[in-house]
Amino acid sequence: MNDKVLLALGVASALYLVRNLYTMFMVLPDEAAQGAIYRIMFFHIPSWFTCFACFLASGVASAFAIWKKNFKGDSFAVAATEVGLAFTFIGLATGMIWAKIIWGIWWTWDARLTWAFITALTYAGYLMMRNMIDDPSERMRVTGVLSIFSFTSVVITYKAIDWWRTQHPGAILSFRTGGGNTDPAMESMIYQNWYALMLLTVVLVMLRFRQEETRREIEGMRRLAFTR
Amino acid sequence: MDQRNFTYMFYGFAAAWLILALYVVSLVSRGRKLSEQLETLKRTLSQEKS
Numbered sequence: 147m148n149d150k151v152l153l154a155l156g157v158a159s160a161l162y163l164v165r166n167l168y169t170m171f172m173v174l175p176d177e178a179a180q181g182a183i184y185r186i187m188f189f190h191i192p193s194w195f196t197c198f199a200c201f202l203a204s205g206v207a208s209a210f211a212i213w214k215k216n217f218k219g220d221s222f223a224v225a226a227t228e229v230g231l232a233f234t235f236i237g238l239a240t241g242m243i244w245a246k247i248i249w250g251i252w253w254t255w256d257a258r259l260t261w262a263f264i265t266a267l268t269y270a271g272y273l274m275m276r277n278m279i280d281d282p283s284e285r286m287r288v289t290g291v292l293s294i295f296s297f298t299s300v301v302i303t304y305k306a307i308d309w310w311r312t313q314h315p316g317a318i319l320s321f322r323t324g325g326g327n328t329d330p331a332m333e334s335m336i337y338q339n340w341y342a343l344m345l346l347t348v349v350l351v352m353l354r355f356r357q358e359e360t361r362r363e364i365e366g367m368r369r370l371a372f373t374r
Numbered sequence: 375m376d377q378r379n380f381t382y383m384f385y386g387f388a389a390a391w392l393i394l395a396l397y398v399v400s401l402v403s404r405g406r407k408l409s410e411q412l413e414t415l416k417r418t419l420s421q422e423k424s
Binding site for chain 2: 176180181182183185186189190193229232235236239240243244246247350353354356357360361363364367368370371
């Protein structure tokens with residue numbers, strides 16, 4: 147993706163986010179029970195969707211990289227994981243702040259929150275492990291397998307509210323409940339903000355992907371200089 | 375605590391934007407360092423050749 151396309155996508159995502167912020171604050175009313183704080187959900191839920199999408203992309207890219215011995219796939223996997231991890235932290239932080247008011251506590255070790263934390267640790271481990279392996283082929287294989295298997299943690303996090311009784315609220319979006327749980331305008335806002343964050347994510351992943359390719363080029367040149 | 379829970383809503387939004395901003399800043403600074411490293415290496419290798 148060239149610079150102009152990335153810049154256009156970045157500007158589009160910024161404008162989309164500004165438009166969404168206007169709708170959140172100026173158009174949508176406070177929620178009857180929660181007041182203004184329910185608006186955190188417009189970032190909390192889309193952040194989790196975004197990180198899940200990133201981790202899925204990372205797993206698929208890792209599988210492709212291992213299968214085809216393709217280093218570009220490996221670079222894409224690390225880029226998607228890193229951006230996904232940033233959104234995981236946003237999801238955790240916004241959730242904790244919402245919980246402080248609604249539950250009266252910052253954190254509880256229920257199944258959903260615990261698995262979300264495990265997911266964050268697993269993908270942080272993936273990024274740390276990359277720095278510990280010098281050989282590029284071995285790094286691609288080992289961390290690629292970790293990325294693929296780590297996605298089970300994402301699935302468990304997603305399904306935790308269905309499989310266990312949790313402090314975390316159950317599903318609210320109509321594609322899971324069949325509708326009637328959330329006001330359509332508020333539900334639409336969650337999706338609108340997810341689309342905006344996904345646009346931003348594409349820009350961030352492509353920038354990080356380029357950096358990883360540059361780093362690989364530097365590694366290759368260093369090896370070349372060393373073997374002379 | 376305010377009646378509408380506005381303060382904590384502000385904290386939530388601030389946290390989200392802060393994490394995003396910190397990530398973008400780290401991305402830009404790492405990109406800059408990588409470009410410098412690449413230029414230095416290219417210069418060194420071309421000097422060695424000549």
